[in-house]
Each structure stands twice: as structure tokens, then as C-alpha cells.
Amino acid sequence: METSHAKSVRNIDVVKEYGTLIALACLVGAFSLLSPAVFPTLPNLINILRQISLLAIIATGATVVTVIDEFDLSIGAMASFGGVLAAGLVTGGMSIGLAILLALLLAFVFGLANGFLVTYFGIYSFITTLAMGTILGGITFWYTGGSTIFGGIPDAFLWFGQSSLGPIPIPTILMFAVVIAFWFILSHLEFGRRLYAIGGNPAAARLCGINVHRDKTIAFGLTAVLAAATGVILASRLGSAHPTAGGGLFLQSYAAVFLGMTAFSNGVPNVWGTFVGSLIIGVLANGLTILNVPYFLQDIITGCIIILAVITQSAGARR
Amino acid sequence: MPYVLETEGIQKRFGGTVALTHGSIRVCSGQVHALVGENGAGKSTLIKIITGVYRSDGGRIIWNGHPVTVANPESAQDLGIAVLHQHRALVPYFTAEENLFVGRPYPKRRFAVVDWAAMRATAEKTLQQLGVHLDLATRVCELTPAQQTMVEVARALSTSARLVILDEPTASLSSTETKALFAMIQRLKRMGVSFVYVSHRLEEVFEIADTVTVMRNGATVASIDTSEIDKPGLIALMAGESAAAVIPSPPDCRLDDIAISVHNLSTVDREISDVSFSVRRGEILGIYGLIGSGRTAVLEAIYGLRRIAEGTVRIGGSEARITDPRTAIASGIALIPEDRMAQGLVLNMSLKHNVTLPLLRSVRLNPRLSIINRRAESEFSEKMTRRLSIKAGNMDQEVSTLSGGNQQKVVLARWIAAEPRVFLCDEPTSGVDVGARREIYSLLYSLASRGAGIVVVSSDLPELLAISHRVGVMASGRLVDMLDNRALSPRDVLALCYGEDGSIGD
Numbered sequence: 056m057e058t059s060h061a062k063s064v065r066n067i068d069v070v071k072e073y074g075t076l077i078a079l080a081c082l083v084g085a086f087s088l089l090s091p092a093v094f095p096t097l098p099n100l101i102n103i104l105r106q107i108s109l110l111a112i113i114a115t116g117a118t119v120v121t122v123i124d125e126f127d128l129s130i131g132a133m134a135s136f137g138g139v140l141a142a143g144l145v146t147g148g149m150s151i152g153l154a155i156l157l158a159l160l161l162a163f164v165f166g167l168a169n170g171f172l173v174t175y176f177g178i179y180s181f182i183t184t185l186a187m188g189t190i191l192g193g194i195t196f197w198y199t200g201g202s203t204i205f206g207g208i209p210d211a212f213l214w215f216g217q218s219s220l221g222p223i224p225i226p227t228i229l230m231f232a233v234v235i236a237f238w239f240i241l242s243h244l245e246f247g248r249r250l251y252a253i254g255g256n257p258a259a260a261r262l263c264g265i266n267v268h269r270d271k272t273i274a275f276g277l278t279a280v281l282a283a284a285t286g287v288i289l290a291s292r293l294g295s296a297h298p299t300a301g302g303g304l305f306l307q308s309y310a311a312v313f314l315g316m317t318a319f320s321n322g323v324p325n326v327w328g329t330f331v332g333s334l335i336i337g338v339l340a341n342g343l344t345i346l347n348v349p350y351f352l353q354d355i356i357t358g359c360i361i362i363l364a365v366i367t368q369s370a371g372a373r374r
Numbered sequence: 375m376p377y378v379l380e381t382e383g384i385q386k387r388f389g390g391t392v393a394l395t396h397g398s399i400r401v402c403s404g405q406v407h408a409l410v411g412e413n414g415a416g417k418s419t420l421i422k423i424i425t426g427v428y429r430s431d432g433g434r435i436i437w438n439g440h441p442v443t444v445a446n447p448e449s450a451q452d453l454g455i456a457v458l459h460q461h462r463a464l465v466p467y468f469t470a471e472e473n474l475f476v477g478r479p480y481p482k483r484r485f486a487v488v489d490w491a492a493m494r495a496t497a498e499k500t501l502q503q504l505g506v507h508l509d510l511a512t513r514v515c516e517l518t519p520a521q522q523t524m525v526e527v528a529r530a531l532s533t534s535a536r537l538v539i540l541d542e543p544t545a546s547l548s549s550t551e552t553k554a555l556f557a558m559i560q561r562l563k564r565m566g567v568s569f570v571y572v573s574h575r576l577e578e579v580f581e582i583a584d585t586v587t588v589m590r591n592g593a594t595v596a597s598i599d600t601s602e603i604d605k606p607g608l609i610a611l612m613a614g615e616s617a618a619a620v621i622p623s624p625p626d627c628r629l630d631d632i633a634i635s636v637h638n639l640s641t642v643d644r645e646i647s648d649v650s651f652s653v654r655r656g657e658i659l660g661i662y663g664l665i666g667s668g669r670t671a672v673l674e675a676i677y678g679l680r681r682i683a684e685g686t687v688r689i690g691g692s693e694a695r696i697t698d699p700r701t702a703i704a705s706g707i708a709l710i711p712e713d714r715m716a717q718g719l720v721l722n723m724s725l726k727h728n729v730t731l732p733l734l735r736s737v738r739l740n741p742r743l744s745i746i747n748r749r750a751e752s753e754f755s756e757k758m759t760r761r762l763s764i765k766a767g768n769m770d771q772e773v774s775t776l777s778g779g780n781q782q783k784v785v786l787a788r789w790i791a792a793e794p795r796v797f798l799c800d801e802p803t804s805g806v807d808v809g810a811r812r813e814i815y816s817l818l819y820s821l822a823s824r825g826a827g828i829v830v831v832s833s834d835l836p837e838l839l840a841i842s843h844r845v846g847v848m849a850s851g852r853l854v855d856m857l858d859n860r861a862l863s864p865r866d867v868l869a870l871c872y873g874e875d876g877s878i879g880d
Contacts, residue, residue: 244746251723255723259720260731262717
């Protein structure tokens with residue numbers, strides 16, 4: 056009696072602890088059975104890793120602000136802004152490196168502005184970043200005149216969005232670089248630990264001598280840089296930059312973050328969790344497309360899976 | 375006298391941990407029944423079972439002579455059981471009267487429009503019955519802690535509760551406010567309401583309770599009239615050992631040089647004005663005052679949490695420019711905050727990460743890079759855990775799962791390692807059991823004997839008098855007196871708090 060009771064408790068813990076990973080394994084298993092010839096192949100795996108690369112990068116950015124218990128609703132607009140600015144500058148004749156640097160730098164400044172408004176004036180990040188997103192949308196439209204930039208982009212600009220290093224697409228390599236870098240920042244640097252402390256209890260963090268305002272502001276800046284970088288890679292991949300190109304990534308990136316919070320540890324946002332969340336969304340999209348499931352159904356299924364993941368986690372947490 | 379509530383042999387397990395093996399309590403109607411025991415003795419588990427938060431694994435609950443099952447908090451409320459938690463359950467931005475009606479149907483007029491006039495009238499009547507005077511239109515967050523407690527009691531009673539469970543109700547109350555609360559309890563007792571009173575403050579138990587039930591290690595060990603036992607006897611029952619409560623005297627202060635001196639300190643918000651004092655190295659200065667006297671504000675001002683309008687703080691002889699906690703820490707000051715849940719701990723972080731939070735620099739992989747050396751971090755926190763005998767399963771345990779005493783030791787651990795020159799402790803033993811209290815005192819003593827200057831704010835006056843070399847008394851934001859703690863009695867200190875003319879107080 057005693058041992059079987061303890062065992063069932065442990066089983067619940069396992070589901071709670073690794074629920075999202077189990078869900079991913081189930082999805083991969085199911086698609087492999089339903090489409091054995093196409094889904095479980097190496098080219099398709101590489102395909103999935105290429106498809107999720109942009110999502111995983113922007114979602115890593117969203118993870119950073121989620122760690123400090125804030126929201127950044129401007130990441131979609133920030134991605135569009137970054138892509139349009141970089142593409143616009145290179146078509147205007149600027150060197151590619153400088154154009155990208157400038158786009159990322161400006162995004163960083165806008166991100167810092169988000170953080171400054173949130174910390175210094177104490178405005179809810181929800182409202183601040185909603186407004187900032189609107190402002191950025193306006194600036195992007197102003198810059199492009201509302202049209203897509205596609206003529207005159209030099210071929211070199213398309214390299215990192217469209218080429219591969221051996222069999223691995225460059226965006227996938229960039230994705231792993233970003234994920235590993237931010238995993239290191241959040242889990243191994245004092246800065247990352249401070250962000251988790253701020254997210255957990257800002258008052259206690261302050262009493263421990265942490266400069267809460269400064270660290271939060273930098274966190275918003277980093278989120279913005281990753282969003283803009285996503286926009287730049289997207290522009291390179293498409294060979295064009297549309298003033299609302301990043302909008303679609305916004306909701307999905309938070310879906311990945313929330314899925315990721317249920318993936319490891321105790322409901323805390325973390326980079327590898329977000330990566331797993333992005334993979335789930337990517338595997339779903341890929342598998343359902345292979346199975347010819349209409350696009351609207353994919354959205355419905357993705358939404359249901361997110362809700363399910365959160366339910367299993369909170370059910371496990373309850374006594 | 376009939377029992378309003380009886381529990382028999384309640385059991386509860388959480389996974390592999392046994393929280394309760396034999397929880398029994400019998401509460402007579404119209405009586406105050408104290409429930410005491412060290413942290414982790416099973417008091418809160420028993421209360422959570424009585425109030426339907428947890429399901430019991432065994433045993434019976436009998437309500438007015440009939441066995442009942444309390445499936446959830448609503449069914450406890452329907453029976454007439456109300457509970458006031460240590461951490462208040464009020465909606466801070468609602469007015470007092472709205473809070474009285476939270477969770478209950480509002481009085482309504484046609485079309486579901488709230489009848490505010492009727493609500494006001496009912497609320498006023500309730501408060502009148504309780505003999506409480508406060509402005510019902512005030513938002514609860516603007517009321518004093520005592521008034522908030524009154525609102526909670528009033529709410530409990532307006533749901534026609536027959537049994538009110540009070541969990542450490544005086545934790546944030548001054549002694550006048552406690553008196554007012556006790557007066558209210560006495561009045562309600564005469565109206566036939568019963569109380570279960572959970573408290574670490576044994577003086578209060580003897581003052582207010584008719585009967586006391588003692589729990590230890592998840593079981594009820596005794597149930598006895600308070601007239602038939604004294605404090606040492608009660609402590610012996612709680613601790614399972616005798617003479618546990620004697621607080622050792624502080625080590626002799628070696629008349630060393632000054633650790634901290636404060637000159638004419640005033641804050642911008644005028645919570646304190648013109649406060650001056652100094653603490654020698656090795657000295658423990660106790661600060662006593664009623665709620666709102668500025669006792670906490672003094673510590674906060676020194677620690678850079680309140681903006682200073684005038685005055686200076688000198689650490690070890692040189693002036694310290696403190697603008698925020700960071701500069702305070704750099705000057706060698708540590709603060710143990712009043713509310714360890716709200717200000718001390720990051721509850722969802724591990725024990726290990728909480729201990730090292732202000733000390734990450736000392737566990738770097740390379741002194742010049744801000745990369746955390748995880749192994750050094752684990753070893754460091756293990757060392758501190760052993761040194762402070764913190765009871766925990768492992769270093770990765772979430773700090774929220776530790777008992778109150780162990781949580782407080784985690785807060786202490788992080789600063790002890792930093793070897794600060796000045797320790798500011800705000801209510802370091804609140805909600806901490808007798809055993810852990812003694813450990814905390816001896817920690818403070820060893821810090822003092824190694825040369826730190828220590829300032830302790832505590833509303834537990836006997837405790838403060840037992841551990842301090844000198845006692846400063848605060849009232850209305852000023853330091854009204856500084857007393858050498860030689861044969862000082864609580865009465866001497868209280869007399870100063872209330873002023874000669876009794877102008878402060880009720």
C-alpha cells in the first residue's frame with residue numbers, strides 16, 4: 056500500500072516535471088506512425104530545425120523578460136522594425152555588417168526605453184510595451200511608406216537567411232548559438248541569477264543589493280535585440296522586408312515560453328524549455344502539414360496543446 | 375460545557391512526509407482555546423483540515439455533537455468556522471465595508487444594483503457589536519495592521535461564524551492594539567463565540583485562553599486549563615524537554631570602538647525625525663516602540679530604503695553615504711527584514727540560491743568574470759547550512775517548503791558569511807519556534823562577540839530585554855530614551871512608549 060502510494064505520487068511528479076517533454080515525444084511518435092516515409096527522416100528533422108529557428112530566437116528574447124516577471128508586447132513590431140531597417144539600409148548602399156549592427160543597436164535603445172519606462176515610472180510593462188509596439192509600427196510604416204522592401208537587396212544579405220553550412224541551415228546554427236548563449240547568461244552568469252531573483256521577489260532582490268532597475272532595463276534591451284535579430288534573419292530568408300512581417304511571431308513566441316515554463320523545473324521560464332516549446336510548435340506545424348491538415352486546424356490544435364500543458368502542470372502543483 | 379468542535383485522531387500525510395499522526399482538540403463553546411507547539415508540530419495542518427483546505431487521511435471531526443466531513447473551505451464556512459490567517463486575506467484596495475462583504479452576496483436593489491446604503495448600515499452594525507471604531511469608507515491598505523485584523527474578525531463574524539480560528543493574530547500588532555483585540559475577543563466570548571488561538575507568544579496564551587492544547591511532532595500531547603499550568607511547564611510540554619525557554623544572557627560587551635553612529639537622522643517622509651544613537655562593536659542595542667513609532671523606519675533609513683532628509687550615518691568612524699541598499703551593503707551593513715516572505719526570501723528559488731544571492735561575487739569561477747562557480751556555490755551553502763544547522767533535505771530544496779525558523783536562518787546565513795560590521799535585525803524571531811529562537815539568539819551573540827554592532831527591533835519586550843545591552847525606546851518617530859539594560863522591567867519601557875501623559879495609546 057505504502058509503496059504503491061508513494062509510487063503514484065512520484066508518477067504524478069514525473070508528469071509534472073517532464074510533461075512537456077513527454078508531449079513532444081508523443082507528438083514525434085504519433086507523426087512517425089502516421090507518416091513513416093516522410094516525417095521521421097533526417098532531411099525533415101533539419102527542415103523542422105530550420106522552420107523553428109526564427110521562432111526559437113525571438114522566443115528566447117521573450118523568455119528573458121518573462122524571467123523578470125514582465126511582458127514585452129512590442130517584440131513583434133521590434134522584429135518588423137529590425138528587418139525593415141536593416142534591409143532598407145543595405146538597399147540604400149550601407150555595408151551589410153554596419154546596417155545590421157545599426158538595426159540591432161537601435162532596437163537595443165528602444166528596448167532600454169521600454170525598461171526605463173517600466174522601472175523608472177513604474178508603468179505596467181503590458182501598457183508600456185503595447186505603446187512602444189504601436190510607436191515602432193508607426194516608425195516602420197513611415198520608413199517604408201507602408202510597402203515591402205525587396206528590390207535592390209544585395210545577394211550577400213541573403214546569405215545568412217538562405218544558405219547552409221554543410222547540411223545545416225545558417226538560421227539553425229544562429230538559433231543554437233543564441234539558445235546556448237542565453238542559457239549561459241541566465242543559468243551561469245550573476246546577471247542571469249539576478250534576473251531570476253528579481254522575477255521571484257523584487258523587494259528581496261533589492262535588499263540583497265541588486266540594482267533592480269538597471270538589471271530589468273538591460274533585460275528589456277536584450278529582448279529587443281533578439282526580436283530585431285529575428286526580423287533581420289527573416290528579411291534575409293525571404294529576400295524582402297515587410298513592415299508587419301514580425302507580427303505573426305509574437306503570439307507563437309509566448310506560446311513557446313509558456314510551454315517551456317512547464318517543461319523543466321518548477322514553472323520558471325528557462326531557455327531550454329522555450330526551445331522545447333518552439334520544437335513542439337514546429338513539430339506540430341510540420342507534421343500536420345505533412346498530413347495535409349488545413350492551416351486553421353493547426354492553430355486550433357496548437358492552442359489546445361498549450362492549454363493542456365499548463366493544466367497538467369498546475370494540476371501537479373496542487374495538493 | 376458542550377463542545378462546539380471535537381477532532382479525534384486526525385492523520386495527514388504528504389507524499390512520504392507524515393505531518394499529523396494524532397491531531398486532537400476539543401473546543402468548548404464560548405471559550406478561547408489556545409493551540410501551541412513549535413513550528414512543524416502540526417498546528418497549521420490540523421487547522422487546514424478543520425477548515426477544509428486539506429482532506430484528512432484518518433480521524434473524525436465532530437461539530438456540535440455530530441460527525442461531519444469538511445470537504446472544502448466553503449463547507450467549513452457553512453458550518454460556522456472562520457479562520458484568520460497570519461497573512462491577511464483582505465482586498466487592499468477595497469474599502470473596509472466592501473471587505474466585510476467579499477465572498478458573500480452584496481445587499482442589492484433592483485436589477486442587481488448594489489445597495490451601498492444597506493451595506494454601510496449592516497457593516498456599521500457589525501462593528502458596533504464588536505465595539506470597534508473605524509472609518510468604513512477607508513481603503514483597507516490605508517488602515518493600521520490592527521484595524522485590518524479587526525476588519526477580518528468582523529468579516530468572520532458577519533458570516534455568522536460560531537468558531538473563529540486566529541493564527542498568530544498579534545504578529546503585527548502593538549501591545550495597545552493587542553489589548554483592543556483581546557477586549558473584542560472577550561466581548562464575543564460572552565456572546566457565545568468560540569476561538570482557537572494559535573500563537574508563539576505564550577504570555578498572550580495565558581492572558582486570553584481558557585484552555586490550551588499542546589502539539590509536538592504531529593500529535594496532541596496535552597490539553598489542559600491555563601490555570602493549571604505555568605509558562606515553563608507549557609514550554610516543557612512543547613519542547614519535550616524542561617527549562618527550554620531560558621534565554622542565555624548576551625556576551626559581555628568589550629567597550630570596543632564604535633560600530634555605527636547615527637546623528638540627527640530624519641527621513642523625507644518624516645517617519646523618523648532627529649534620531650541619534652551609536653552602537654559599539656560587540657554591543658546589542660534593542661529598539662522598542664509601538665507600531666508606527668518609527669522603529670522599522672530607523673532601520674530602513676540606515677539601510678537606504680527611505681530617503682534621508684537630514685543627518686548622517688557613520689560606520690566605524692567615517693561617514694557613510696548611503697542612498698540605497700547597495701551602498702549600505704558596501705558600507706558593511708546588513709538588514710534582516712521584518713517580513714521574510716515579502717522582503718527576505720525569493721520563495722520560488724532554492725535554499726542554495728537564496729543563501730548566495732548577495733554573495734555571488736565570492737563564488738565566482740574567476741574573480742574577474744561574473745560566471746558563477748556552481749560547485750563552489752553548493753559547497754558554500756552546505757557550509758552555511760551546517761554552521762546554522764538549517765534543517766533541509768538538500769541544497770536544491772525550494773526555500774518556500776522550509777519551516778519559519780529555518781527560513782529565517784537562511785536569511786541570516788546569507789549575511790553572516792558576508793561578515794558585516796553592522797547587523798540590523800527587524801523582528802528576527804517572529805513566527806519562529808522556541809528551539810530556533812534560541813539558535814538565532816546564539817548566532818547574534820557570536821556575531822557580537824566577533825565585533826559586529828547589532829541593532830534588534832522586536833515587539834516581544836521580554837525577549838528584547840533578555841538579549842540587549844541597551845534599549846532605545848521610540849515613539850512618534852523620535853528616540854525618546856536610551857536605557858542601560860540593568861534590571862530594566864517591561865513596565866519601565868512601556869511607560870516611556872505611552873508617554874507620561876498617556877497621549878499615545880488608546
